[in-house]
Amino acid sequence: IIPAGQPLPPQPSTNEIDSEALATVREVEKTARKLSLSELTERTCKWPIGDPATEDFWFCGLPVTPGKPYCEAHVAVAFQPMSARRDRKR
Structure with missing residues (x-):
């Protein structure tokens, strides 16, 4: 939880999120x-x-999801493997 007055952490833009994960999140x-x-x-x-x-x-x-602050769908968006992030930059 973010203390009052503190900005929210940056969220990935929709063009950086796997399209399947994004569709799941929307549902x-x-x-x-x-x-x-x-x-x-x-x-x-x-x-x-x-x-x-x-x-x-x-x-x-x-x-x-056990051990995480988010549900399964939001974990899939928030915690992406380094290799997936690296591949998007190419």
Whole structure:
């Protein structure tokens, strides 16, 4: 969780994300629990969705992948192998 007043970590742009993972994320977000910051627990996905400066900002809230702060779909986007990132730069 990011302390108040601190910027959110940069998220990869959609052109840097594997298209299959991005499609999965979009489907998962349709069923997300849409939690506020105060509703998050150690078992809920903390992936931020939307602009924090608007009313339409929420967190995924689906069950997390063990040992990670995000659900399975968001882990696939957030934690990409170094080789995949290196290949995209070529």
